[in-house]
Amino acid sequence: MSAEQAYCVPCHEVAKLQEKVLGFYREHGRVFPWRQTTDRYTVMVSEIMLQQTQAERVVPRFEAWIKCFPDPVSLAEAPLRSVLKLWSGLGYNSRAERLQRSARLVVSEFCGVVPGDPALLRTLPGIGPYTSRSIPVFADNLDIATVDTNIRRIFVHELGINASAPDRVLYAVAEQVLPRGRSREWHNALMDYGALHLTARKTGIASRSRQSTFLHSPRWYRGRILRYLLDNGQGMTLEDVEERYGQGPHDLGKIIEGMERDGIIERYGDGERRIRIRGDNDH
DNA sequence: ATCCGGCCGT
DNA sequence: ACGGCCGGAT
Structure with a gap:
């Protein structure tokens, strides 16, 4: 019952x-x-x-x-x-x-x-x-x-x-x-x-x-980074990321980490100092 | 400037 | 149980 x-x-x-x-x-x-x-x-x-x-x-x-x-x-x-x-x-x-x-x-x-x-x-x-x-x-x-x-x-x-x-x-x-x-x-x-x-x-x-406002939020930066990587197949260095998006108040390291954990991007090359779309350049 | 929405990691 | 994740519509 x-x-x-x-x-x-x-x-x-x-x-x-x-x-x-x-x-x-x-x-x-x-x-x-x-x-x-x-x-x-x-x-x-x-x-x-x-x-x-x-x-x-x-x-x-x-x-x-x-x-x-x-x-x-x-x-x-x-x-x-x-x-x-x-x-x-x-x-x-x-x-x-x-x-x-x-x-x-x-x-x-x-x-x-x-x-x-x-x-x-x-x-x-x-x-x-x-x-x-x-x-x-x-x-x-x-x-x-x-x-x-x-x-x-x-x-x-x-x-x-x-x-x-x-x-x-x-x-x-x-x-x-x-x-x-x-x-x-x-x-x-x-x-x-x-x-x-x-x-x-x-x-x-x-x-x-x-949810909080979108503009300049961590989600917004994720979107910007992904957009850049989709438009530029050669990937980017962490310094590039810092230079382009570092003026914001957020910890870019944490944002990159989140994208990695979600399987969207991966680190590679030069002592893992570069990021790219996961699987880029696989043949 | 605020609203909308299911899944996932913690 | 709670907070993070996206961009277009209004």
Whole structure:
């Protein structure tokens, strides 16, 4: 007897929400290239990109990516430099590196086929609780629920769920409102309802984490250093880094260290005094 | 000038 | 449980 009865959504609330969200989707649902496929790798690429960027801005980069890396093998075999180049502008570059690492694991551990089991997907780098479920939802119409902040905001606004409710409560609610057999349509509908209708701005429901200003932040310097290295294949010395970006208040050593730890860059040559995109000049 | 967001290391 | 990671939109 371990059933959680505490967060049971009444039947009529479930029906009302489903009608509202699916009705909105029938009238205002968006068409995206990743909604036209059931290929799990293609869906995985879109889900990783959508983690951090609004859908409209993902579209052209998604199409370029799929053209260049149509399957796990082509991504696995590519130099990191070309992967980061194709990713640049999307932000959070370490995710491109993780996506490639995932593709390599798919090739080496899963015979080149992206697994459809959330538990297996969860073992891949860059794939967490949300994405491990969203991939089989959108690719295979799997009857499980997944919750991102859009969906969380809908539950808070439409069902009166407490804004500080922990994830397990949100997932318990999501399980109960999922219309069986229509998981893909339902989650697409929730996304569009949250992104177009129940926006964060409109509802005043804040997402859980905030961040500091971007300009001249450590993230901004990371972006600048990576941009320079992508434009200059010969790499740079630590003195170059200091000269170009040392006027800021940040410890550039720590920033370089972070980029190294994320597998974006590596040190080489001249007593490890130079940095370059990891894998540059490998043949 | 502020907002948005899932994953990961600590 | 918390803070770091990106760049474009508004």
